[in-house]
Amino acid sequence: MAYLSMGEAHRRITDYLSRFSDAVSSQDAAVLSPLLAVSSNSASLQSLADALNVFQDSNRLVGQMERSSQLAEILSPLLRCIQSYRLGRFADAYVALEKAAKYYFVFFFCLFVSKIPTLFWFMTVWRWGFFSAFLQEFRNWETPWAMEALYTLALEIRLLAEKADRELASSGKNPEKLQGAGSFLMRVFGALAGKGPKRAGALYVACQLFKVYFKLGTVHLCRSVIRSIETARIFDFEEFPVKDKSTCNVNLAQVTYMYYTGRLEVYNENFLVADQKLTYALMHCSPRKETNKRMILKYLIPVKLSIGILPKQWLIEKYNLIEYGEVVNALKKGDLRLLRQALREHEDRFLRSGVYLVLEKLELLVYQRLIKKIYVLQKQKDPSKAHQVKLENIVKALKWLELDMDIDEVECIVAILIYKNLIKGYIAHKSKVVVLSKQDPFPKLNGKPVGS
Amino acid sequence: MEERTGRGRGLGLRPARKALNPSSSIWKPMRSCPARDPKQISAEAFRERSNPHLDDDDNLRSPNSPYLVGTCPDMCPAKERAQRERLRDLSVFERLNGNPARTSPHLAVKKFCRTISTVDIQESDIRSPPVLQRTLKYLINLVNSEEHPFEVVHDFVFDRTRSIRQDLSMQNINDDQAISMYEEMVQVHYNMHGDSLSLWYRQLSLPILQSKKMHFARALIRYSQMGNYKRFFCSLEAEASDLQLCLVEPFLNEIRAQAISYVNYSGYKLHPYPLTHLSKILMIKESELEELCHVCGLETSIDEAGMKTLPVKQTKFSLPKSGFRSYCLSAIDDVKRPIMCDDVPLPLRQTQFSLTKLR
Numbered sequence: 087m088a089y090l091s092m093g094e095a096h097r098r099i100t101d102y103l104s105r106f107s108d109a110v111s112s113q114d115a116a117v118l119s120p121l122l123a124v125s126s127n128s129a130s131l132q133s134l135a136d137a138l139n140v141f142q143d144s145n146r147l148v149g150q151m152e153r154s155s156q157l158a159e160i161l162s163p164l165l166r167c168i169q170s171y172r173l174g175r176f177a178d179a180y181v182a183l184e185k186a187a188k189y190y191f192v193f194f195f196c197l198f199v200s201k202i203p204t205l206f207w208f209m210t211v212w213r214w215g216f217f218s219a220f221l222q223e224f225r226n227w228e229t230p231w232a233m234e235a236l237y238t239l240a241l242e243i244r245l246l247a248e249k250a251d252r253e254l255a256s257s258g259k260n261p262e263k264l265q266g267a268g269s270f271l272m273r274v275f276g277a278l279a280g281k282g283p284k285r286a287g288a289l290y291v292a293c294q295l296f297k298v299y300f301k302l303g304t305v306h307l308c309r310s311v312i313r314s315i316e317t318a319r320i321f322d323f324e325e326f327p328v329k330d331k332s333t334c335n336v337n338l339a340q341v342t343y344m345y346y347t348g349r350l351e352v353y354n355e356n357f358l359v360a361d362q363k364l365t366y367a368l369m370h371c372s373p374r375k376e377t378n379k380r381m382i383l384k385y386l387i388p389v390k391l392s393i394g395i396l397p398k399q400w401l402i403e404k405y406n407l408i409e410y411g412e413v414v415n416a417l418k419k420g421d422l423r424l425l426r427q428a429l430r431e432h433e434d435r436f437l438r439s440g441v442y443l444v445l446e447k448l449e450l451l452v453y454q455r456l457i458k459k460i461y462v463l464q465k466q467k468d469p470s471k472a473h474q475v476k477l478e479n480i481v482k483a484l485k486w487l488e489l490d491m492d493i494d495e496v497e498c499i500v501a502i503l504i505y506k507n508l509i510k511g512y513i514a515h516k517s518k519v520v521v522l523s524k525q526d527p528f529p530k531l532n533g534k535p536v537g538s
Numbered sequence: 539m540e541e542r543t544g545r546g547r548g549l550g551l552r553p554a555r556k557a558l559n560p561s562s563s564i565w566k567p568m569r570s571c572p573a574r575d576p577k578q579i580s581a582e583a584f585r586e587r588s589n590p591h592l593d594d595d596d597n598l599r600s601p602n603s604p605y606l607v608g609t610c611p612d613m614c615p616a617k618e619r620a621q622r623e624r625l626r627d628l629s630v631f632e633r634l635n636g637n638p639a640r641t642s643p644h645l646a647v648k649k650f651c652r653t654i655s656t657v658d659i660q661e662s663d664i665r666s667p668p669v670l671q672r673t674l675k676y677l678i679n680l681v682n683s684e685e686h687p688f689e690v691v692h693d694f695v696f697d698r699t700r701s702i703r704q705d706l707s708m709q710n711i712n713d714d715q716a717i718s719m720y721e722e723m724v725q726v727h728y729n730m731h732g733d734s735l736s737l738w739y740r741q742l743s744l745p746i747l748q749s750k751k752m753h754f755a756r757a758l759i760r761y762s763q764m765g766n767y768k769r770f771f772c773s774l775e776a777e778a779s780d781l782q783l784c785l786v787e788p789f790l791n792e793i794r795a796q797a798i799s800y801v802n803y804s805g806y807k808l809h810p811y812p813l814t815h816l817s818k819i820l821m822i823k824e825s826e827l828e829e830l831c832h833v834c835g836l837e838t839s840i841d842e843a844g845m846k847t848l849p850v851k852q853t854k855f856s857l858p859k860s861g862f863r864s865y866c867l868s869a870i871d872d873v874k875r876p877i878m879c880d881d882v883p884l885p886l887r888q889t890q891f892s893l894t895k896l897r
Contacts, residue, residue, distance in 0.1 A: 251652070261652045302652075303741055306696065353736045434744055440736040446760055494819060498768040498797075504804035505765075514806040521806070 090140045098137035099147050102130075103161060107153035115234035122164070122238045124171050124183065125245045135172030138165055159189040171246070180243075180250035180263045184270055187239045191274055233287045240274065240294045243267050248301070268298045268307070279314045289315065290339045296346035305350065312347060341367045345382055352385050353440050357535040360389045380405040388441040391417065391448055394531030409435055413445055420455030423487045450536055453499055454508045456483060457520075458528045473511075473522040493518060506536070606709050608664030613673045614646035615663045622646070629694050631680065647673060650700040665705050667715055674702055674719055699723050700741070707743060714781055717751040721785055735759070754782070762789065767797035771821045774867075783867060791862035794820045794827075795834050798848070798855070802836060805850030810839060813846040817868075826865045833858050 102121065109118035120128060138144055144165045148158050167182035244267055251261035271294055278288040292311050299307045348363030364386040371378050387397050387410050396418065402411050409432040416425035429436065429445060436442035460479055465472035480496045491499075500520050503509040508531075510523035612619075614632075619641055622628055626639050632647065634640040648665065665673065677695050703723070706716050720742075739747060746752055754777055761770035770793060774786065797820055801811050817827040828838050828846055835854040839847050 255652070303700075304696070305737055306692070355736075433748075437739050437744070437747060440740050442739065443736050447764070449764065492768075495766070495768040495772075498766055498800070498819075501800040501804040502765045505800050512806045513804050515809045515811055517809075 090136055092141060095137035095141035096147070098134055099141060099144055099165075100151065102134050103148060103151050104153075106161065107151070107157060110157065111153070113232075115232070118235045119238040122235055122242060124167055124179065124242050125249070131168055132172060135168050138169040139172070144169075160186050162186075163189070167246075176246060176249040176253045177263060180246040180267075183239075183242060183246050184266070187243055187270070190239060191236070191277075236274075236287055237290050240271060240291050243270060244294050244298055247298075264298060264302060268295065268302065268304075271295050271298065272311075275311065275314070279318050288318070289343055293339050293342040293346065296342070300346070300349075305353075308346070308350060312350075315343070337370060338372070341370050341372075341378070344370075345378075348382075349385050349440075352389060352444065355444070355535075357389050357392045357444075358533075360385070361393065364389060376405070380407065383407060384439060385441065388444040391451075392444055392535045393533050394451065394536070413448065416452055417448060417455060420452055420457075420459050421487060422449065422452050422456065422484070422489055425449065425452050447536060450503065450506065450508060451531075454503055454528060456480070457500070457503070457509065459483075461522060461527065473524055473527065475520050475522065477513075477518045477520060508536070606659075606664065607661055608666045608669075608705060608709055609661045610648075610663060610665045611669060612643040612646070613665070613669065613676065614641075614643070614648040615665075616643075617663065618648060619643070619646045622649075630686065630690065631694055647677070647698045648701045648705070650697045650704060659708070664708055665702075667706075667709075667711060670702050670705055670719065671715070674699070674722060678722070703742075707746070712746065712749050712751075714751065714779065717749070717755065718781055718785060720746070720752070721755060751782075754778070758786065762793055765793075765796055765800060767793055767800075768819055771819060775821065787864070787867070790821075790867065791830065791865065792857075794822060794830060795857060795862070798831055798834055798836065802848065802850050802852055802855055807849075807851050810841065810847035810849045812841075813838065813848060816848070821868055822865050823868050826868075830862070830865070833862065 105117065106121050108114070109121065120126070120130075124131065141147075145158075145162050148161045148165070163182040163185040167179045167186060170176070170179035170182060244264075247263040247267035250263035254263065255261040271291055275288060275291045275295060278291060292315055295311050296308055299305055344363045344367040348360050348367060351357075351360035351363060364382055368379060368382045368386060371382065383397075383401070383405050384407060387402075387407065390397065391410075391413065396414050397410070399411070399414075402408065402414065409428070412424055412428035412431075416422070416428060425445075425448065429442070433442065436445060457475065457480060460475055460483055461472060464475065477493050477496050477500065480500070481491060481493055484491050484496070497513060497515070497518070500509065500513055504511060504513070504520075507529060509520070510525075510527050510529060511521050513520050622632075623639055623641060628638055628641050628646070632641045632645045634642050634645060677698055680691060681695055702719065706719065742752075747756070754773070757773060758770060761767075761773065774783065778786065797816070801816065805811055813824050813827050813831075817824040820827065822830070824846060831838050831848055835856045836852050837849060839849050841847050
């Protein structure tokens with residue numbers, strides 16, 4: 087590393103502080119956000135961090151500059167965060183960031199919180215003059231400029247917490263920063279999810295919360311977030327045009343929101359709703375984001391299969407979702423052995439993503455297909471007798487697939503298929519024959535999930 | 539024709555909170571189970587568990603030493619109790635007389651901890667299997683008591699049962715005791731909010747999910763959810779241990795009733811279904827099967843040869859609102875398995891049913 091003089095270090099720090107204060111006073115989110123994006127490893131933040139390491143007493147500098155001193159509660163911990171991050175001390179970086187974020191949030195948003203104690207606290211912390219100026223500005227709040235910086239902060243909180251936990255865990259300590267980030271973001275969310283223009287921010291923070299909860303495995307905590315979003319009716323999701331650049335952030339938040347809530351619906355086996363949400367996410371996903379599309383399809387495909395819709399082969403290949411390839415083949419051919427093989431081969435992946443049970447349930451559709459094939463073959467040989475299928479023939483067909491099922495079990499399966507309207511007909515128990523309806527003996531699912 | 543709920547068929551899927559009887563009272567070792575049985579875990583599974591790896595969601599799995607044997611005698615190690623008292627990090631359920639800074643060995647339950655390293659972990663911090671049983675029983679009782687709002691209880695029990703699973707996995711316990719505890723925890727989850735099985739599977743490690751016993755449990759769940767009563771009962775007869783039979787017992791009648799409704803719906807009017815045949819498949823005495831049909835609102839009949847039958851395509855099938863009484867599990871060969879329900883108090887009795895489509 088090139089030698090860095092005290093003078094140069096001083097310059098870099100004061101430069102950053104000026105830019106930050108200018109951005110705040112001119113309400114310039116585009117300038118402010120990159121100054122907060124600690125984990126972005128931008129060249130300017132790295133050079134700032136180097137300067138902080140040389141010039142150890144940055145707090146004094148913050149206090150010295152008039153405009154930045156008013157933002158000292160935010161800037162001092164923020165500088166500490168940037169410095170720790172560069173040194174690879176992620177737990178320290180997270181703690182500092184949470185402090186800076188807290189003050190940022192309180193500073194810019196507590197004006198909307200009608201909780202009196204917070205206001206009092208706020209007033210005791212800051213000089214009255216600056217506070218009232220800001221109060222004035224925010225009353226006339228037209229564009230939520232500070233919201234964009236909030237997005238950046240919320241993201242950074244989560245990213246730093248994840249890094250901090252990894253650091254803690256690998257040194258044998260208790261990784262509790264991500265959980266802390268969850269609590270922090272939940273408080274932020276709570277303050278945003280109300281009335282007023284900051285509702286858009288609530289959606290974004292909700293998405294960060296989903297990511298945190300999924301990672302922590304405490305997925306059930308998503309429920310209260312979803313309830314708030316739905317009762318506050320934050321969006322009419324149709325309202326926002328897809329290709330509008332100014333709503334780009336909003337759009338991404340919508341897609342992310344539908345993706346996570348769609349996943350939850352898959353886990354709860356509400357396939358019709360899951361289909362709606364995941365399809366929405368897919369359709370509104372930016373065309374450039376191929377990885378996002380893949381993530382959505384990973385859950386959408388099993389859902390579609392459950393309602394009897396098969397993806398085309400090119401889709402599976404394009405998004406590299408080959409694990410579903412064999413499942414689709416099994417459904418097309420009525421090959422139960424193939425389905426079971428596919429489930430075995432990718433068991434870990436399917437269990438981990440939570441779609442295993444969904445795919446398992448497709449067995450009934452495979453049975454239906456198999457019996458239909460037998461029916462079709464019989465029809466070719468002798469159309470007049472085709473509608474009577476001997477159970478014994480189904481046993482033989484399964485044996486040919488190396489599956490050992492006795493006639494009682496076949497009768498049981500056929501009874502289930504009839505009950506669930508996958509086969510129209512009846513079983514003549516004494517003759518061990520299933521008599522198929524002459525009209526549409528194998529009804530399509532028509533968008534209703536199998537087993538409903 | 540009533541709407542079928544999206545979940546709640548087959549084993550143990552219940553919508554709302556129901557009273558549970560903690561089943562640990564029935565836990566008597568039916569045969570001696572060593573605390574650790576290395577043979578039950580394949581070498582590969584063991585290797586997998588010793589090497590921490592990252593899954594899709596970056597959950598680090600704990601490596602574990604095969605020699606870690608927990609000695610903690612309380613639901614929460616003393617060290618953690620003291621620390622949490624100091625930090626005032628006590629849940630409402632753990633506070634002594636409502637004091638946020640005081641707890642007791644009878645109230646404090648060990649928290650879930652996402653650490654991966656066993657370097658700093660002492661055996662006195664890990665609870666032994668009997669203590670884990672006792673802890674689970676305590677948590678189940680908590681679920682039953684209606685004192686506190688649902689959300690609060692849920693979060694607490696969710697976290698603390700996770701900690702039980704962690705202690706089990708750190709001691710590498712995969713035997714019957716552990717499996718039965720997992721099964722009970724599944725019950726707790728279902729009864730609390732019908733939470734999805736998928737979510738639960740996501741959290742279990744692959745060796746656990748692929749263990750012989752868990753494999754069997756998963757298979758049973760699969761058969762019952764699909765309604766494949768034939769394979770369900772065949773598997774029970776072929777593979778289930780006495781303990782597993784006890785755990786499964788409350789669900790058997792629901793599966794039998796479902797089978798009756800399938801047979802009734804899909805049959806041919808001129809071929810009434812022979813009860814002898816069906817009773818063998820459903821592992822129930824013929825007389826009791828007849829009773830079960832009646833309880834479900836269906837009539838039975840007798841054919842020319844004097845054999846009992848179920849006339850099909852009846853329209854009055856319905857699940858009884860007050861539940862089924864317990865029927866004894868009857869094997870084809872009665873000598874093979876003694877009838878158990880009289881000897882052993884029955885766990886997890888249900889008082890309501892998941893809705894099934896009625897025809």
